[in-house]
Amino acid sequence: MAEELFQEIRQVDRLVHEPARLAILAVLYGVEEADFLYLLRTTGLTKGNLSAHLAKLEAAGYVEVRKRFLGKKPNTVCRLTPEGRQAFERYLTWLKRLARNLG
Amino acid sequence: MAEELFQEIRQVDRLVHEPARLAILAVLYGVEEADFLYLLRTTGLTKGNLSAHLAKLEAAGYVEVRKRFLGKKPNTVCRLTPEGRQAFERYLTWLKRLARNLG
């Protein structure tokens, strides 16, 4: 159990680490695109939370949020940016390293 | 990629999930006992933070904090309680499940 691992734990990207956002990113990581209502169902977040977290992920450049109309209804569709994908994969690496070294 | 996994992500124990505390718990998980200064060095936290987080872990019943004097110097020694160990192991399970299903 290397000492440096413990210090490394704290270097995690908190933007990804937050459970609500981790759920959103995990969904997006597997699907190319997803709209607001789909994310709502899959993550189980409330609308307010989902909206706020998406805004934060967008501000960070991790997610691209596109608003359009589908017929007469507003529709918000999201996808991971390359940086978002990269950040998520870094997080996955962090996860695995922990799982390997602590478990 | 089961849908329920995404909901499960958000069920994580935030007390353990917090990086600073995760580092503390990870150290304690491997050592029977550790004193304040040892935790300070291994985790890289500041004294204030370490103190605050230990208090929180103690309040949660995850860590037992014993204060004594070593010669003339105060010495704070910590160890995981059974519930703390259990909570940490639950977290590890969560970690591994994520690593397996997302990676």
Place this chain on the structure above:
DNA sequence: CCCTATGGTTTACACTGCAAACCGGTATGG
């Protein structure tokens, strides 16, 4: 004495996640 070090604790604050309230539009019922 005064100054510094040790081993912490307390304080102050800025940030953040959350749900409830809200909002502009659209379909619907009377």
Place this chain on the structure above:
DNA sequence: CCATACCGGTTTGCAGTGTAAACCATAGGG
């Protein structure tokens, strides 16, 4: 028509939390 309810979100208010800086008691050195 008028209102009323719904849809797809966004904004607001607040409580909780992580952080570093300031603080504190005691000990030791010059």
